Amino acid sequence: MATEVQLPALSPTMTEGKIVKWLKKEGDSVSSGEAIAEVETDKSNLEVEAFDDGVLLKILVQEGETGAVGAPIAVIGAKGEKVEASKPAPKPAAPKPAAVQPEERAQRPGGPAQVVPIRRAEERAPAPAPASEDGRLRASPLAKRMAREEGLDLAGVQGSGPSGRIVKRDVEAAMGQVGAAALAPAPRPGSAPPPAPVFGRREPEVLPISGMRKIIAQRMAEVKPGVPHFYVTVDIDMEEAVKVREQAKAAEVKISINDLIVKAAAMALRRQPKVNVSLQGDRLLQFHTADVGIAVAIEDGLITPVIRDADLKSLGAIAAEARELAERARRKALRPEEYSGGSITVSNLGMFGVDSFIAVINPPQASIVAVGAVAERAVVRDGKVVVRKTMSTTFSGDHRVVDGALGAQYLQELKALLEQPTRLLF
Amino acid sequence: MPEIAWREALNQALSEEMERDVNVFLMGEEVARYNGAYKVSQGLLDKFGSARVVDAPISELGFAGLGVGAAMVGLRPVIEMMTWNFAILAMDQIVNNAAKLRHMSGGQLRCPIVFRGPNGAGGRLSSQHSQSLEANYAHFPGLKILAPSTPADAKGLLKAAIRDDNPTIFLEAELLYGVKGEVPAGEHVLPIGKADLKRQGKDATVITWSRMYYFAEQAAQLLEQEGIHVDLLDLRTLKPLDEEAILTSVRRTNRVVVVEEGWSFCGLGAQIADLLQQKAFDDLDAPVERVTGLDVNRSYAAVLEKATEVSAERIVAAVKKVMYQEEGT
Numbered sequence A: 001m002a003t004e005v006q007l008p009a010l011s012p013t014m015t016e017g018k019i020v021k022w023l024k025k026e027g028d029s030v031s032s033g034e035a036i037a038e039v040e041t042d043k044s045n046l047e048v049e050a051f052d053d054g055v056l057l058k059i060l061v062q063e064g065e066t067g068a069v070g071a072p073i074a075v076i077g078a079k080g081e082k083v084e085a086s087k088p089a090p091k092p093a094a095p096k097p098a099a100v101q102p103e104e105r106a107q108r109p110g111g112p113a114q115v116v117p118i119r120r121a122e123e124r125a126p127a128p129a130p131a132s133e134d135g136r137l138r139a140s141p142l143a144k145r146m147a148r149e150e151g152l153d154l155a156g157v158q159g160s161g162p163s164g165r166i167v168k169r170d171v172e173a174a175m176g177q178v179g180a181a182a183l184a185p186a187p188r189p190g191s192a193p194p195p196a197p198v199f200g201r202r203e204p205e206v207l208p209i210s211g212m213r214k215i216i217a218q219r220m221a222e223v224k225p226g227v228p229h230f231y232v233t234v235d236i237d238m239e240e241a242v243k244v245r246e247q248a249k250a251a252e253v254k255i256s257i258n259d260l261i262v263k264a265a266a267m268a269l270r271r272q273p274k275v276n277v278s279l280q281g282d283r284l285l286q287f288h289t290a291d292v293g294i295a296v297a298i299e300d301g302l303i304t305p306v307i308r309d310a311d312l313k314s315l316g317a318i319a320a321e322a323r324e325l326a327e328r329a330r331r332k333a334l335r336p337e338e339y340s341g342g343s344i345t346v347s348n349l350g351m352f353g354v355d356s357f358i359a360v361i362n363p364p365q366a367s368i369v370a371v372g373a374v375a376e377r378a379v380v381r382d383g384k385v386v387v388r389k390t391m392s393t394t395f396s397g398d399h400r401v402v403d404g405a406l407g408a409q410y411l412q413e414l415k416a417l418l419e420q421p422t423r424l425l426f
Numbered sequence B: 001m002p003e004i005a006w007r008e009a010l011n012q013a014l015s016e017e018m019e020r021d022v023n024v025f026l027m028g029e030e031v032a033r034y035n036g037a038y039k040v041s042q043g044l045l046d047k048f049g050s051a052r053v054v055d056a057p058i059s060e061l062g063f064a065g066l067g068v069g070a071a072m073v074g075l076r077p078v079i080e081m082m083t084w085n086f087a088i089l090a091m092d093q094i095v096n097n098a099a100k101l102r103h104m105s106g107g108q109l110r111c112p113i114v115f116r117g118p119n120g121a122g123g124r125l126s127s128q129h130s131q132s133l134e135a136n137y138a139h140f141p142g143l144k145i146l147a148p149s150t151p152a153d154a155k156g157l158l159k160a161a162i163r164d165d166n167p168t169i170f171l172e173a174e175l176l177y178g179v180k181g182e183v184p185a186g187e188h189v190l191p192i193g194k195a196d197l198k199r200q201g202k203d204a205t206v207i208t209w210s211r212m213y214y215f216a217e218q219a220a221q222l223l224e225q226e227g228i229h230v231d232l233l234d235l236r237t238l239k240p241l242d243e244e245a246i247l248t249s250v251r252r253t254n255r256v257v258v259v260e261e262g263w264s265f266c267g268l269g270a271q272i273a274d275l276l277q278q279k280a281f282d283d284l285d286a287p288v289e290r291v292t293g294l295d296v297n298r299s300y301a302a303v304l305e306k307a308t309e310v311s312a313e314r315i316v317a318a319v320k321k322v323m324y325q326e327e328g329t
Helices: A098-106 A141-150 A168-183 A211-223 A239-250 A257-271 A315-330 A404-419 A421-425 B006-020 B044-048 B060-072 B086-098 B134-138 B151-163 B212-225 B243-253 B268-279 B302-308 B312-322
Strands: A003-006 A016-022 A035-040 A045-050 A054-059 A066-068 A072-077 A115-117 A205-207 A229-237 A277-280 A283-286 A292-294 A296-298 A301-303 A344-348 A367-371 A375-381 A384-398 B003-005 B024-028 B053-055 B076-080 B114-119 B144-146 B168-173 B180-182 B196-199 B204-208 B230-234 B237-239 B256-263 B289-293
Touching: A035 A072, A141 A168, A229 A375, A229 A404, A239 A257, A239 A315, A239 A384, A239 A404, A239 A421, A257 A292, A257 A315, A257 A344, A257 A367, A257 A404, A257 A421, A292 A315, A296 A315, A367 A404, A384 A404, A404 A421, B003 B006, B006 B024, B006 B044, B006 B151, B006 B180, B024 B060, B044 B053, B060 B076, B060 B086, B086 B114, B086 B134, B114 B151, B134 B144, B134 B168, B134 B237, B134 B256, B134 B268, B144 B151, B151 B168, B151 B180, B196 B212, B204 B212, B204 B243, B204 B312, B212 B230, B212 B256, B212 B312, B230 B243, B243 B268, B256 B268, B256 B312, B268 B289, B289 B312
Parallel strands: A292 A344, A344 A367, B024 B053, B024 B076, B076 B114, B114 B168, B144 B168, B204 B230, B204 B256, B256 B289
Antiparallel strands: A003 A072, A016 A035, A016 A066, A035 A045, A045 A115, A054 A072, A205 A283, A229 A384, A277 A283, A296 A301, A367 A384, A375 A384, B003 B180, B144 B237, B196 B230
16 A cells, blocks of 8 residues: 655754755665665755665655655555545644654554654664663663763663673773773864774753842843843963974874864853753753864854863874764765754854954854954963963853853853863863 | 680680689589680689589579679679580570660669670581571660671670670570681770771672671682782671671672671661661672572571571672672572
């Protein structure tokens, strides 16, 4: 029986998608798992694949046309089968987060033919730990404590005890992998970035919201609807930071000033954890990771790929990862999870000679750092006017959850880290 | 250091304390003219005379009560029970009087008395003469319970018990009286309430006391051949329990096996397991494993007795179980 292929939600914010290209034409056989079309979403171009074997009987949305998420875009059925007169397109389903889509679809065996986003090989998650028969996660108290202290998610750990109980040695084995990943040498310039460590990352926790904080959030939202911004600006002396870049260059490691800022922004988050929060609906989340987005200008707009755990990575690793992400961003080849999440974003217009500017927060993040060019400026040092390489930095904070003094303290940390960049080592 | 047997170590302790303090006296069945059923009191009658080394009739409740009365008025009696199986007759004096006199008198009376004698299996003595009764006495507030393993610990703790102002239950293992070990000559007093880490490892903690220490040591040697190293904690004092020593070791090893000669139900190992789940819950990598005498009466038949006893092999299996190396004990 012929079944309709519906347009899947390929990103968290996608409501419609444009068919860039049909990879199959009417009459072609298709098999389950085969890519049939390329779809442009609001962020990048992704492929959709057939969920069933059969023949592509009819294309309903032509190349260049746009369809709503959930609307039929094609019909797959047996060879020679008649396609019924096109029914009115179903009401677009509410977009679902792409992250859960493949699993949801996969759990409906025997349902109508579906398409799911192509799962690129490197995107495939490691096989989930074999849950015990009742699906409960079993771990010894010690294993749980170790995981809590190390920020390890036990869901990804395979238990070796009775009934799959996770015990000390399993946690140690998992931590060993994390340790090895964290300590891996920086890749040589141009080589692929190391995979982001998946173990050892702590989930955000929900913080209680105080009465005062609720009132501040209300008032600020009244005055400035949406995300009420405030701004704090500071000048940072970049003489030492520039030297670091030169030293790296001498060691054949290519790092940019922006890479230094990304690492410093992450470490400053660690030192001012109160900035490392996110207001999501009525929940205030405290992050225990320092993931930094980098704003990348691309054709028709911008995108902010995220460098995970930037506080833990070497400058060389950050540089390689940032280059690779930016390059794929320009090709619109980023996967949704690569530009989702993150605690803060670094937006840099220095390459355009901009002295300073104010950036708009990328929600649900609670802050963004806007950096201008490193330029020689006359500054007063010990009563004398001297020429120093200086960079203006403006912090924008979500005033519902971050206050001015906190923003200022964050900038103090950032300034100290960049003015004495050896601190980035510890 | 001279090597002497358990019974000689106890004899030294008694003799030294009786020399030191004229208020110390020994009373029990066959302790004087027969020199003791297990020859612990060898020579004491000759040395201290019949006023201080007293043969009692076969009346455990009676001479236990006589001892309690003597302690109330300032003497320091050592009451020998021919075995702790017989002391069951004297439990009323031990738990209703000795353990409660200080409380019932509002602190006006002290009861510095030691009840001592052999505990546990004696080798083919069947069910009425093979019981390990420490859990019974440990249940009552007001009693201190000592159960050392080595001759040196026995001497040091018996001297400490005689000097203590509270009623003390001093448990000797019948099968240990002939076991020899190095014992310091002269003044050797050990603190009550302190366990002794007799062997240091990292993989698991084996907690035990009295004769079971020797099985645990044998098991530790077998395990060592397989590269498994255990902490062997000899409690020596069962009450007050040395919680700090237990917790310190367990926080290091994360795995525990408790070995006791007595039965499992309401045994001391259950108490220790409770302590661990309360105070070391987050340090445990496996449930506490217990190796105990099987929950049946001891047999006269040698093969049946052996089948119900603790063995080094069972301890080895329990250690491997808490290390998730093998199933079952």
